[in-house]
Amino acid sequence: MSETNDPILWRAALPWPGPDAHKHQRGRLGVVSGGMLHTGAARLAARAGLRIGAGLVRILCPPDAGALIAGAVEAVMVASFASPASLATLAGSLDCIVIGPAAGLTRATARNLAALAATDTPLVVDADALTLFKDRPNDLFACLAGMDVITPHEGEFERLFPGLLEQGREAAAVEAARISGAHVVLKGRETVIAAPDGRCRINPNGSPWLATAGSGDVLAGMIGGLIAQGMDPFEAVSAAVWMHADAAGRFGPGLTAEDLPGLIPAVLGGLA
Template sequence: MFEARFEEDGSVAAPRLTPPSADGHKYDRGHAFILSGPRHRTGAARLAAMACLRVGAGLVTLVGEAAALDEHAAQVAAIMLREDDGVCAFIDDRTGALAMGPGLGAGERTRAKVLDWLDKGFPAVLDADALTSFAGDPDTLFAALRDDVVLTPHAGEFARLFPDIAMDDRKSAVCVAAERSGAVVLLKGAQTHIADPTGRHAVNRHASPWLATAGAGDVLTGMIAGLLSQHLLAFDAAAVAAWLHGDAGMRGGAGLVADDLPGLIVGTLQDLSGDIAE
């Protein structure tokens, strides 16, 4: 449904969007699972889940402890909820992607859960506490990564995972980080740099300074998960999500908060597909 496009200088261009097949099924667009934070820390995962659904994942399920799911149940309708029993057998071969990090809390429990979910072998996106939990021991994380995993650090999280890589030249920094980690790395900033382990690089310049607001990164995480669920390669999913996220931020402008972004994504997608909102 989405096709990533790039300018000659490596800048991310507006993606191409075509409608899903008329005889398609929701599972054709993937089932994304997003790991929720605990009670009173559920908002970040909910933002990610809404964005994941908006960009076209066929189904989205939030996974968490019972008290967290009670909070989610009061806020969402189209998003499904499953209690984390420690086994998660419901993450089956129809799964499109996994997302971990927003609101989880940094620590040993998150480390263990991230490694467990990565071991299931599905495309994944890691952000926030899923990255910070490996500060001081990044090699343990890197050993579990693959080229269908996307890491989405901001500058502080990047420094915790790659303390010896200077960020004066962000293109060079993200390329070295991707090669070392074995995953796609998306380094957030005014210009978002993306690289894969082979050295491929792109930069998204289509964005707004109003995106520097709490929760905006959680929305980006969900968007990447939604695109991975639709079978985009990890590098392309990261690039397309960065462009869509930036466009939604430009539409929101002054006064933007992260809660606005999933709704703003709709206008972007309708313009790209030629649909007109009623």
């Protein structure tokens, strides 16, 4: 049985810093970037993670993208990796990692995901890291654990869970969480949030202004930023989805994904 996603359910769990907090106590988020022509999505996710409170955010990128990303960010850090093994080593110092936004539909992305899955770091798996497995979803599910989150829109969902949507969005998301063993965010006008243990929430405040390129990358960064701060994944997803939509509703017409991270402080302020 589902419930309506509302701040009353997760507001008390939001990770506010204490008076003696330092950046490492506030959570360390990693975002995996694509190559030098595909870095914007990772930068959007990283900025969102920083704005939602992660104390340290690092973009992890192929060597050819490092200088470009470093020249385009300030508080966000940059580290390059030359192999899946070196990516896994970088993950060891982080509390959550986002992988998928513009990561590339390549074997390298699959190998990177598998390497990250072998660590204990919770993952937010989005975009290319979902589409890549459209013909072999079980290979994706083998990389997932109970602390992980996948964030498909309906097209991505149908490719990974063919036919499930015929049951309706709520039942489909719950079954997908059971099959995958991860938290599922079935994005849409009323985003459905499902946990592997059967819990389900329907988000009521969706905004049509989120129908713009990059908004999903921002959501992935928000989810990752909250999980990095120690928030339970189901509550983190619920909070991020609601705040993402609230931010879009506050801005309204003309919204672009680049606007969203800057709107997060006002949304958080309204929940304090």
